Amino acid sequence: MHIDIITCLPRLIESPFNDSILKRAQTKGIVEVNIIDLRPYATDKHKSVDDYAYGGGAGMVMMIEPIDRCLTELKAKRSYDDIIYMSPDGQLLTQSLANELSLKKNLVLLCGHYKGVDERVREHLVTREISIGDYVLSGGELAAAVVADAVVRLIPGVLSDETSALSDSFQDDMLAPPVYTRPAEYNGWKVPDVLLSGHEAKIEQWKHDHALERTRQRRPDLLKKHQ
Incomplete structure (x- = not known):
């Protein structure tokens, strides 16, 4: 480009x-x-x-x-x-x-x-x-x-992981789900167990559910497109 x-x-x-x-x-x-x-x-x-x-x-x-x-x-x-x-x-x-x-x-x-x-x-x-x-x-x-x-940032090859841009907020007319990184526990605040489980299907379902809930709470106008 x-x-x-x-x-x-x-x-x-x-x-x-x-x-x-x-x-x-x-x-x-x-x-x-x-x-x-x-x-x-x-x-x-x-x-x-x-x-x-x-x-x-x-x-x-x-x-x-x-x-x-x-x-x-x-x-x-x-x-x-x-x-x-x-x-x-x-x-x-x-x-x-x-x-x-x-x-x-x-x-x-x-x-x-x-x-x-x-x-x-x-x-x-x-x-x-x-x-x-x-x-x-x-x-x-x-x-x-x-x-x-x-x-x-959307052009192939720009990001080291091209799937990163595809999972951003608004790509599917929803906000992105919460994200966490190490440590798994800090000051008593824990990362959700499902994200540590290694169960890919359950993790993807958790991400979808929380993206949907976050969108419903913060940007309900976006959900009209899905409806």
């Missing part, structure tokens, strides 16, 4: 890709992440990427021309499956959407900032908009990092 991330604040997003799973995925050559500074695509001497909104109102708006120039250059090099604008009113990021995007080959993540982008960017230049929740961030950089992390 190849991911290009367009931002006017590249240092804000570099850190998540320099450690842990995202770093290992790049080292293995499974994914290539390219963080692109938008400012060199500005046309004035001040490298401005934003301007005042027509019609007035508070906040600056990212201009269409630098974004279009950047995307035009990128699209001359490869064909993209999706050009995604990180937006608070976009499609909500879910595990099923992350699964879908993990099958793509080339993605662009466009990070908004200030008051957002010129509406013509949304109308003509992007193919999809994604939100990570019903709240507003200072910019799309952190949201883009979240999307990249959720997607990249």
Whole structure:
């Protein structure tokens, strides 16, 4: 997979890709992440990427021309499956959407900032908009990092145990069951006996039952999909 991330604040997003799973995925050559500074695509001497909104109102708006120039250059090099604008009113990021995007080959993540982008960017230049929740961030950089992390970890070969991602919360529209590790007893708090039994069928049934109960208690809305 190849991911290009367009931002006017590249240092804000570099850190998540320099450690842990995202770093290992790049080292293995499974994914290539390219963080692109938008400012060199500005046309004035001040490298401005934003301007005042027509019609007035508070906040600056990212201009269409630098974004279009950047995307035009990128699209001359490869064909993209999706050009995604990180937006608070976009499609909500879910595990099923992350699964879908993990099958793509080339993605662009466009990070908004200030008051957002010129509406013509949304109308003509992007193919999809994604939100990570019903709240507003200072910019799309952190949201883009979240999307990249959720997607990249699903690509075969990224995780040392590929079944790990398949057992995460939300993969089957339920929360994950409780998990334990050594020691088997600590301060009088014991790991459930069934998990120490070695009886695979009973363990799987225990996990299913507790995943279902945890979902019922914490996210009953997810159970509507099963019903």
